[in-house]
Amino acid sequence: MIKLLLAVLIQSVAVRSLDQLVIKGNKFFNARTGEQFYFKGVDYQPRLGNTAANPDPLADVAGCKRDIEAFKDLGLNSIRVYEVDYNNNHDECMKALDDAGIYLVLDVPSPKYSVNRASPTWDTYLFENYKKKVDAFMKYPNLAAFLIGNEVTNDKTTTPASAYVKAALRDIKTYLNSTGNQIPVGYADNDDEEIRLSLIDYFNCGDDPMARADFYGVNTYRWCGNVNFKTSGYANMIQPFVDYGIPVMITEYGCNKVQPRTFSEVKAIYSPELSEILSGGFVYEYSQEDNNYGLVTVTQGSSSVKKTPDYPYLKSAYGMPMPAGVNMKNYNPSISQRACPEVGNAWRVGTVLPPTPKFKTCECMMDSLNCIIDPPADFYNMGDTTKEYGLTADNICGLTSCDKVGGDTVNGTYGDFSYCSPVQRISWIINKNLVNNGMDKKSCSIAGIQTKYIESPKQSSIKNCGSVVEEKLTPSTNEKSRGDATFGKKSSGNVLLPFDIYVCTLTIILVSFLKL
Missing domain, CATH: 3.20.20.80 (Glycosidases)
Structure with a gap:
């Protein structure tokens, strides 16, 4: 029994993973050793x-x-x-x-x-x-x-x-x-x-x-x-x-x-x-x-x-x-962050960031449209073939405002659907072209791109999409956390990681057994 416990302990040490790295101030540290x-x-x-x-x-x-x-x-x-x-x-x-x-x-x-x-x-x-x-x-x-x-x-x-x-x-x-x-x-x-x-x-x-x-x-x-x-x-x-x-x-x-x-x-x-x-x-x-x-x-x-x-x-x-x-x-740093750069000829970015993409809002917007693009399944891997879609969108936006799907980094203004996918944004643009042409179905047929006309959209009005509640962010797979971390927090350098707890537990069990 003692040999078995020793073997388990030795094997655990042998397969030990690299220690986690953490940041404190302007330096990286080994979380376990400091x-x-x-x-x-x-x-x-x-x-x-x-x-x-x-x-x-x-x-x-x-x-x-x-x-x-x-x-x-x-x-x-x-x-x-x-x-x-x-x-x-x-x-x-x-x-x-x-x-x-x-x-x-x-x-x-x-x-x-x-x-x-x-x-x-x-x-x-x-x-x-x-x-x-x-x-x-x-x-x-x-x-x-x-x-x-x-x-x-x-x-x-x-x-x-x-x-x-x-x-x-x-x-x-x-x-x-x-x-x-x-x-x-x-x-x-x-x-x-x-x-x-x-x-x-x-x-x-x-x-x-x-x-x-x-x-x-x-x-x-x-x-x-x-x-x-x-x-x-x-x-x-x-x-x-x-x-x-x-x-x-x-x-x-x-x-x-x-x-x-x-x-x-x-x-x-x-x-x-x-x-x-x-x-x-x-x-x-x-x-x-x-x-x-x-x-x-x-x-x-x-x-x-x-x-x-x-x-x-x-x-x-x-x-x-x-x-x-x-x-x-x-190590006890006292360094703070920098001031943001001022807008000028060589820096066209203000302090307001683009919004977090809202998946449900974009789905709602898409469900409210009468005219959408209907691209192939490999649309995002088509390379130059997709340029025609972009050119079509640019042409339409040259004739009408597309602020709802655009952004201005200097003034920090971003459209309600600026964070939607390329397919969704282009669909919004060609649907606006349809609206501007009096809902004439013919204007949903555009040379060079695949479109689809929807007589009765699932969503009655795009105005309803502003109140859609987003789902909480969760991992898209069942991956687990790497465990305890001290990144971004002050630490004494004596960080006990999950593996250390495991080895310590085995050691305590072994010592207790030997005392019997």
């Missing part, structure tokens, strides 16, 4: 040989396990992944990463569902897909954080998109909180000199903590070749983050203008000076692709890993000791 945590990672999105409609390296078990061996050889403790398919199973790869001591930072958007910087919205279609991505990954103990956007606003002409990204940030953080999970959600910018200061302030401003990023990422390629902290531009890059209220990490780095890359910036990133400001970073990127940033050449379906000349330099750079940092119980 030690400060620095990300030492690479960006991971192998594409060669992948023909899937939704590329997903975390569902490719063989490729995942193949690459983990290189991760361990490089000394990584984390990877950033841009794109996965939430319909796939990721248990085996995530467990293998966990066993190897590797955390995941995951982008929530994908090319098929993300805020479009050219014509941004935050709508029910995006919200539903974002929630499904979150549901698929929030259960994993080695999920360190989510990224709600990557370089969405990339110049002064696309600043309105940031309002919609920030609305997505607010709603996904609120959703996570409703599930009992307090997983950090951050944003990554493109280090554009003209707008970066506004972006840095914007994602850490406002009275609503749910609408502020939990951490901030910078994709920067300033350090090229034989330069130093000042001549590289890193000194200017880091300056806005002095006394920043949330953690900062470099979510992409590794300029390839000088070959091979020697990664001399690693020493600076983890230096005593910068480690007070930065929480580490991620080298772009693991696999060799057309852009020539790879550390290795790998192909899906092959076990071969061919190292590029960059590989040994990063291995050597990442082999240096990480900074000791500060223990969470000894």
Whole structure:
């Protein structure tokens, strides 16, 4: 009996998951030990040989396990992944990463569902897909954080998109909180000199903590070749983050203008000076692709890993000791959030965010229309084919007001149905065209798009849709919370996690048995 109890206890310790990471002030910490945590990672999105409609390296078990061996050889403790398919199973790869001591930072958007910087919205279609991505990954103990956007606003002409990204940030953080999970959600910018200061302030401003990023990422390629902290531009890059209220990490780095890359910036990133400001970073990127940033050449379906000349330099750079940092119980930050940037020629965003998408309201609106679009089932995957629908909507809105489905980020005004899906908004627009043409059925037939005329809509009046009560946000799957978390709260650093309670209980049982 004693041997059995010992075996259970030993096995429990052997399969222990990675400790949860939490944020306090502008630093990441290990929730169990209280030690400060620095990300030492690479960006991971192998594409060669992948023909899937939704590329997903975390569902490719063989490729995942193949690459983990290189991760361990490089000394990584984390990877950033841009794109996965939430319909796939990721248990085996995530467990293998966990066993190897590797955390995941995951982008929530994908090319098929993300805020479009050219014509941004935050709508029910995006919200539903974002929630499904979150549901698929929030259960994993080695999920360190989510990224709600990557370089969405990339110049002064696309600043309105940031309002919609920030609305997505607010709603996904609120959703996570409703599930009992307090997983950090951050944003990554493109280090554009003209707008970066506004972006840095914007994602850490406002009275609503749910609408502020939990951490901030910078994709920067300033350090090229034989330069130093000042001549590289890193000194200017880091300056806005002095006394920043949330953690900062470099979510992409590794300029390839000088070959091979020697990664001399690693020493600076983890230096005593910068480690007070930065929480580490991620080298772009693991696999060799057309852009020539790879550390290795790998192909899906092959076990071969061919190292590029960059590989040994990063291995050597990442082999240096990480900074000791500060223990969470000894760290008492007094940093507050920033003031929001003022509206101007290079920043077209006020302080009022787009509303949270209301699914029931949009369904009600759709049920009140006489003329709707009737697109194919794969409408959102049709690419250029859907442009005709957009052009039709633009033409109609050039002749009549479409404020009900639009928004103004400067003045902070958003239409009653601005958050509805693209299909629903276009349907509202062509129905308005029908109304403007005296309800003539012929005006519901539009060349180039599929429409449907409804003689007697389910909902008698669109005015009834304003009083529809939304359902409470719940996970779209039966995923469970990861358990107790201290993210966003003050902690002594002595956090007892569910696993620790389990091991302690087994220990008490064993000791009690031995006393008998």
